[in-house]
Structures are given as C-alpha cells and as structure tokens.
Amino acid sequence: MDLFSSEKNGNFIKLPLVDADVVYCPSFFTSEEATTYFETLTHQTNWQQDDITLFGKTYPQPRLTSLYATNSKPYSYSGITMFPKPYTDILKEIQRKIQTVSEENFTTVLLNLYRDGNDSNGWHSDDEKELGRNPVIASVSLGADRIFHFRNKKDKSVKHKLILENGSLLLMKGATQHTWQHQLPKSKKVIKPRINLTFRSIK
Numbered sequence: 001m002d003l004f005s006s007e008k009n010g011n012f013i014k015l016p017l018v019d020a021d022v023v024y025c026p027s028f029f030t031s032e033e034a035t036t037y038f039e040t041l042t043h044q045t046n047w048q049q050d051d052i053t054l055f056g057k058t059y060p061q062p063r064l065t066s067l068y069a070t071n072s073k074p075y076s077y078s079g080i081t082m083f084p085k086p087y088t089d090i091l092k093e094i095q096r097k098i099q100t101v102s103e104e105n106f107t108t109v110l111l112n113l114y115r116d117g118n119d120s121n122g123w124h125s126d127d128e129k130e131l132g133r134n135p136v137i138a139s140v141s142l143g144a145d146r147i148f149h150f151r152n153k154k155d156k157s158v159k160h161k162l163i164l165e166n167g168s169l170l171l172m173k174g175a176t177q178h179t180w181q182h183q184l185p186k187s188k189k190v191i192k193p194r195i196n197l198t199f200r201s202i203k
C-alpha cells in the first residue's frame, strides 16, 4: 500500500532527516484501541528488568522490557540476550494492523515499559546483525506522550525532536539505522507510564 495515499489510517508525515526514511503517523490507532492495548499489555506482559553492560560497567536498565516472537530466535543488545515468548492474541492483532502499511513480515516484538519520566532509553541505533542490513522497524506508542530525539551519526549536533503520542506509529526504514541514532530522554514532567512496541524481523 502506498503510505501517502492511505486515508483510512490517518496522516503520515515524512520526517526531514537526510539519508534516512522515517515516517510518523500520529493517530494510527483510535484512542479506544490504544486504551485497550495499553491496559491489556500492562497486565499480560511478562515484564523484566535486565542489567545492561555499557563500557564495562553494569547497571539495571532504566525501564522494563519483554520479548515475543513467532520463532524462537533470541535478540541480543547492550550485553543482554533476550529469549522470546510466543505472540499473544493482542500482539498478533497489533501486528496485523501495522502490517497493512509496513510491508514487512515482522517476526519479533520488543516491548518497553517506561514507568514514568525517570525511565528512559539512551542513544543507540537498532543495528544489531540479526536485524539484517536495512531493517524496517515499526514502533507503536501507548500511554503517556514522550519526547523522542534523532541525532545524525556524522554530525551529532544535527538533531530532530518529535513527540510520540498515544496511538501513534513511527516507521524507520532504509539507511536510518546506519546514519542516525535515537533516544527517549528522561523527563521530569512525565508521571504516567508509556508502553512502546518495536516490531522487528529476525530470520
């Protein structure tokens, strides 16, 4: 499906990032769908808090995570290896809806729970080998609005900010993970939780 002619799924905005392909859709899901998904995933997900190792030091990850997949392939990043559980019905439903616009056969979803504005996700690219060369990553946001940043890898002063809203979809494709990093910074103002799902393909 051509993203820009899709009316049913609302408004797709292409972000002005050089050598990247990032599209944001603010209300991909209705607020009723987003509320149902948020409530169900809060309670049904097998949330865990792993330790990560960065530059030889070990810390508890500043958020909770969980991995689900249609196969049994693990996913490794920041010194953590996660083994997936099988998709639940709600994850199948969300994936079916995003697959109508993403044209990618996702196998795996990483869920993040940011309990409040103290939880965060530091600068990184999703460039692990198991994701393949130019990964398509579909990122769904539920719950509290949070600020999201991109910065260019060659010139880290080149940044782009956006707000990831409840029920939104962000699609990152093409060279994006080679040329840009992203982060979800802490925010003193945020007191409510947010759930993020990033659908990926690990073959």
Ligand SMILES: O=C(O)CCC(=O)C(=O)O
Binding pocket: 110, 112, 121, 126, 139, 148, 164, 182, 184, 196, 198
């Ligand atoms: O929470 C988000 O919006 C970003 C998550 C992310 O970048 C990741 O899990 O790789």
Ligand SMILES: [Fe+2]
Binding pocket: 124, 125, 126, 182
């Ligand atoms: Fe990421």
